[in-house]
Amino acid sequence: MTAYPRAELEEMVERWLQANRDAEKEGNWPKFLGAMYTDDAEYRWNIGPNEEFVARSRKQIEEWALGVQMEGFEEWRYPYHRILIDEKQGEVIGLWRQVSPALREDGTHYEVAGIGGSWFRYGGNFKWEWQRDFFDLGNVKALFFELAADGKLDPAVKKKIGKLAKGQLLPGHERLRKQPGLWQKLKGLLAMVRIALFNQ
Template identity: 70%
Template sequence: MPAYPRAELEEMVARWLAANRDAERAGDWIRSLGAMYTEDAEYGWNMGPDQEFLARGRQQIMEWALGFHMEGFEQWRYPYDHVVIDDAQGEVIGFWRQVSPARRPDGSHYEVAGLGGSWFRYGGDYQWSWQRDFFDLGNVKALFMELAANGQLDAPVRRKIARLAKGQAMPGVHPLHPAPGLLAKLKGYYAMARIVLSGG
C-alpha cells in the first residue's frame, strides 16, 4: 500500500464528506458518490455469520451498493463523527451514524445504536480503491423491527428483508461458507444427536 501526501488524503476526505452531504440532500447516492471509486474498486460489508456483500468494480458499486441496497434509504442521514487518516498506508477510517427520517413520539429521530463506520483504501486521483463498512447488525435489525412495528419502515426495505428471509438472491450477496453436502449434514446431525443423548 503506497503512502500518499497527507494534504491529498485530507482533500479526499473533504470531498467525500461533501459528496455524502450532497447525496443526503438529493436522495441520490449513485450520482453523488459513484465517481469517487476507481474502475476496479471493491466495496463490501458483512451481513451476519453466514453472508457477505461484495461489489467488484465501479459499475457494480453504483448498481448494487449505492443503488439496489440503498433503495428505501434515500432520506436517511449518515453523519460522520470522526475520521482517522493513515497517510503512510493510504488508508482512512470514518465513524458514522445511521439516522432515520422517522421520528419517535418524543420528536427524536430513530437511530441505529452501536458503532458504524467505513474503512477506505485510497487509490489516487481522489478515488477510493477499496471500502469495507462495519456496523452492529443486531442493532440494525432491532431498529428495523421497531420501525416496521410502527409502520415506518419504507416498502423497499421491507421487500429486501422479505427476500433475505426467503433465501432469495440479492445483488452482490453471497454465502460466507459453502453449503455442506448431504453426507456432511447427516454426519453433523448424528454428532449433535450423540451429544444431546449423552447429556453433553
C-alpha cells in the same frame, strides 16, 4: 500500500464528506458517490456469519451498493463524527451513525444503536480503490423490527427483507461457505440442547 501526501488525503476526505452531504440532500447516492471510486474498486461489508456483500467494480458499486442496497434509505442520514487518516498506508477510517428520517412519539429519530464505520484505501486521483463497511448487524435488525412494529419501515426495505427471508440473495450478496445440510443443523441443535441441560 502506498504513501500519499497528508494534504491530498485530507482533501479526499473533504470531497467525500461533501459528496455524502449532497447525496443525502438529494437522496441520490450513485449520482454523487459513484465518481469517488476507481473503475476497478472493490466495496464490501459483512452480513452475518455466512454472507458477504461484494461489489467488484465502480459499475457494480453504483448499481448494487449505492443503488439496490440504498433503495428505501434515500432519506436516511449517515453523519460522520470521527475520521482517522494514515497517509503512510494511504488508508482512512471514518466512523458514522445511521439515522432514519422516521420519528418516535417523543420526537427523536429512529437510529441504529452502536457505531458504524468505513475503512477506505486510497487509489490516487481523489478516488477510493477499496472500501469495507462495518456495523452492528444485531442493532440494525433490532431497529428494523422496531420500525416494522411501528408501521414505519419503508416498503422497499420490507421487500428486500422478504426476499432475504426466502433465501433469495440480493445483487452482490455472496455465501461465504456452503449452507449446512439438515443433518448438520440437527447436530448443532442437539449440541445446543446438551449445553442448555448441562448449564441448568
